[in-house]
Amino acid sequence: MFDHFTLKGEFFATLEALDRAIARRVAASRCSACGGPLHAGNYPRKPRGALIAPEGEAFVVRFSFCCGREGCRRRATPPSLRFLGRRVYLAVVVIVASLAAQAIDVASAQPTGVPRRTTRRWLTWWRGPFLATEVLLAIRARLVGVDVGRIPRSIIERLPGTADEQMRTMLHLLAPLTTGSVLDGSCFLRDIA
Helix, strand or coil: CCCCCCCCHHHHHHHHHHHHHHHHHHHHCCCCCCCCCEEECCEECCCECCCCCHHHHHCCEECCEEECCCCCCCEECCCCCCECCCCCEEHHHHHHHHHHHHHCCCCCCHHHCCCHHHHHHHHHHHHCHHHHCHHHHHHHHHCCCCCHHHCCHHHHHHCCCCHHHHHHHHHHHHHHHHCCCCCCHHHHCCCCC
16 A cells, blocks of 8 residues: 555655755745744754654754844744654654555554554544644645545545655645744745645
């Protein structure tokens, strides 16, 4: 099921390059609170790739910025294609393990190396809080016929291209969910290939 994704180092190098391009756009903007300059404030992550994406664990820098104006110092963390918010697993692992769990119709994605409890929590998120996001509204407006009862599978099935291209597009669609510190994070994702 998920073995047709080639989640090798090149895949993650591409995602990191796209994250870097998004970060440059955010850096070129100013602090949303005070208008001050943004300075690099990257931080390390310890992402888990499980059995799905062990090579992704090497890409550990989460791009981030902080305001350079004294007294403000607000953080601006750009949207990311590699990290899904604060989750310790890589975003692609969350998607693929969820797809695998849906394929076997139980929340036990043992072949992925992700614990059952974690996979169940992710499926609950897809079927609950994710349904109330603006991101899903945008996805449903763009992809007619998305079955909310079969998310994330029904989204992936509607995306064009190879399996890798579908996954990259899915990560791009979910990227606005990866930050809360950059207002309208989706505007920084436009025209990022």
